[in-house]
Amino acid sequence: MTREPFFTIGYEGTTPSAFAAALENAGVDLLVDVRAVAASRRPGFSKGALSASVNSQGIGYVHLRALGTPKEGREAARSGDAAGLTRIYGAHLQTDPAKAALQELKDLASGRRICLLCFERHVEGCHRLLIADWLCEQIDAEPTHLMPAPF
Template sequence: MTEATLATIGYENATLPEVIEKLKAAKVEVLIDVRAVAASRRPGFSKTMLSNSLREEGIDYLHLRALGTPKPGREAARKGRIDEMRAIYDEHLADPAAIAELAKAAEVARGRKAALLCYEREAHGCHRRVIAERLAAEGFVAEDL
């Protein structure tokens, strides 16, 4: 099995231009948004504006909503209860919609350099790390931007 790099990025404390610059430096071709709610109070990070801004820079956008963290998992993460968030998210990944979208993420990332996007700056406290760990079984190596 050939290894493929799967980037991850969080936009907490970052501007849209900073995120785009990191994606371009890493040669990311498609951003996979793994937020349950692709809206943000942070300027530029709501779904439509983010998608349009990325397109202008030659980066495709894909929102896989079913890979987002359920509300109880988001609440646990906000309170720093990472083990609880991971347990909630592991259970969520057994849902048929999440299984299908995890397979879609792998399919997309096999064909083009991809990055998983969520809010949290540090990947270790975010569900995108859980996704990357799951995809490691399919030959992906995570690169946290």
């Protein structure tokens, strides 16, 4: 069985139009927001505006809040503590809400070209890499980490 590829993307350091172009160029049909807090000080990247924008491109949007990083994990990431982020987020993925959201993600990936969204431009040091690694094992597909054009 041929698997659809999947993608990850961060919106740090890019514009809404460059972000939209990256999704379109990759043929993404579902954007999966894995932020704990789907709000942003960056215009165009809060849940409502982002959902409306991608929907206008024919791309679906779903927010899997339970796959967001707990506050302590976000603090570890901001301080550059990758090991702390991995430890905290790994424990979070063992919770019942996160397990249910992972199963939902796996189901959403079936036959769709999904893209995992978070803030960080580079996937290294972002929890979406841990989610992508998990999904790789589940659906036997490798992710492509999209890098929208910078400002």
